[in-house]
Amino acid sequence: MVLAKNSPSTPTFSKNYKITGRILLPYAEINEPFTAYYDENANKSRIDYYGDLQLTVQRADLKQFYKIAYMVRTNEQTDRVCFNMAASPISPVTVQSVLPDLSDFQFKQRGICKTLVKTLPTLTAEYCEEWEYRVQLGKKDNKYVFILKRDDNGDAIPIFYLMMGYDSLLGSHYDKYEVFYESYSTDKIDPKIFDIYQKYECRGFPGPGKQAVALMNPMREFILNDYRHVDEHFREFIEKHGKNYTNKYNEVNFRHFIFLQNYRFIMAHNRKNLHYQLAVNHLADRTDDEMSRIRGKIQVMNEDKGGIPFDKSKYDISKIPEQWDWRLLGAVTPVKDQAICGSCWSFGATGTIEGQYFVKTGRLLKLSQQQLVDCSWSEDNNGCDGGEDFRTYNYIMKAGGISTEEDYGHYLGVDGKCHDNAVKKSVQIKGFYNVTIGDAEAMKTALYYHGPVSIAVDASPKTFSFYSHGIYYDPNCSSKNLDHQVLAVGFGKLNDEKYWLVKNSWSTYWGNDGYILISQKNNDCGVLTDATFPLIA
Incomplete structure (x- = not known):
């Protein structure tokens, strides 16, 4: 100097x-x-x-x-x-x-x-x-x-x-x-x-x-x-x-x-x-650490879950349209806010069960996320500290079904006291399917023929936190390190770019009224990595 x-x-x-x-x-x-x-x-x-x-x-x-x-x-x-x-x-x-x-x-x-x-x-x-x-x-x-x-x-x-x-x-x-x-x-x-x-x-x-x-x-x-x-x-x-x-x-x-x-x-x-825009939403005053707490998925690969492999060859793929949206047919319940609770897995699980039940019966029920948060600890879910959809399916099968929100009680955003023995079980399941990893055609087949599918994504990029509208594609969004459970409800094409239509549980203040379009390119965010749906009894 x-x-x-x-x-x-x-x-x-x-x-x-x-x-x-x-x-x-x-x-x-x-x-x-x-x-x-x-x-x-x-x-x-x-x-x-x-x-x-x-x-x-x-x-x-x-x-x-x-x-x-x-x-x-x-x-x-x-x-x-x-x-x-x-x-x-x-x-x-x-x-x-x-x-x-x-x-x-x-x-x-x-x-x-x-x-x-x-x-x-x-x-x-x-x-x-x-x-x-x-x-x-x-x-x-x-x-x-x-x-x-x-x-x-x-x-x-x-x-x-x-x-x-x-x-x-x-x-x-x-x-x-x-x-x-x-x-x-x-x-x-x-x-x-x-x-x-x-x-x-x-x-x-x-x-x-x-x-x-x-x-x-x-x-x-x-x-x-x-x-x-x-x-x-x-x-x-x-x-x-x-x-x-x-x-x-x-x-x-x-x-x-x-x-x-x-x-x-x-x-x-x-x-x-870019082809998508961000906006200030209700999460704009939260730190990265606070955001990580509401991404509550515990990652386990499909081969370790014990589900049924989904065989797309049994379906007529030629009938699958270019655009599909289960919301328009009444198979999707309104968007909720999981609040400061890492319970995203319960929303992914209830969402796919609600949709599959609708496809089978024509009735749309609002199922209880709170029951899953309170009662599925025996399957190694951790309430507001994280969980997995397949563990949830195992709990529901052992518990004799899942209750409606009306019967069990509204979502609280905190770990509550389990009382599933005292309420009616409205929907039963007898197994679940694992959609083939990385297979977009299999995902479309499952969505079109069976209903909304529970998926896991990497929601850690800031771009995901503040997504507003457009087709989301971020090269930094991992297809392997998945930390958030959401619900795929459709697919489509906009401006020559194919997308997945995904429902989140961060309220309607987030995204496009609670939804996001995720690009199908390069399995962005891991949409095709960890997809499951239940078999309704």
């Missing part, structure tokens, strides 16, 4: 530049590339995210935001569309820099660049400067660090920007983000860069104004530390979902921190313009 004898002049940056870089939000699992064009004198800026997937233009001279993204139209063609929105008090249109104002920063030290920024090993042995700004807001200590180098004329070249927030009362970091600047040019920018929206017929932005900062100009949050839109969303979130935090500072601020990171993850994902 080499310290400067005299502090260098406070850095300023050109009023005209093009920058490429990346935003890293480690708490939100985001690594988002961007390209920025900035012309302060013309009151124009543009920032592109994920290459050309989403373009945002801030025309302060016109007091207009523009956003250009890909959308699937009604004719199933994917085209670019343009949205525009005028300035408002909560969403002012200002020219947006991706570089902070360093006038309040203090010079800290000069040293070897790759020593100051260890996460950028490609930096050479050049010397860089470290500048720092700290501000205390109550118990929150915000630290901002900027690393730069100088060219031959002494002008600043940006390298790295770090924000670290520490809460002394919580005793933890409540925020962190990093911006890596990969290239920087002050060559004059072609004015046409800022007119790209003119190639399209722009229309009004389809959403409330408070979303503008996150969707039209997300960089504002990181460079200008403008969190007003997040604070407003958090207040609405609390009201909508009836959140009752303790009045203690710790609880409210901790939940706000979790919400902020999940909100950022959702917005960054949606800027990728």
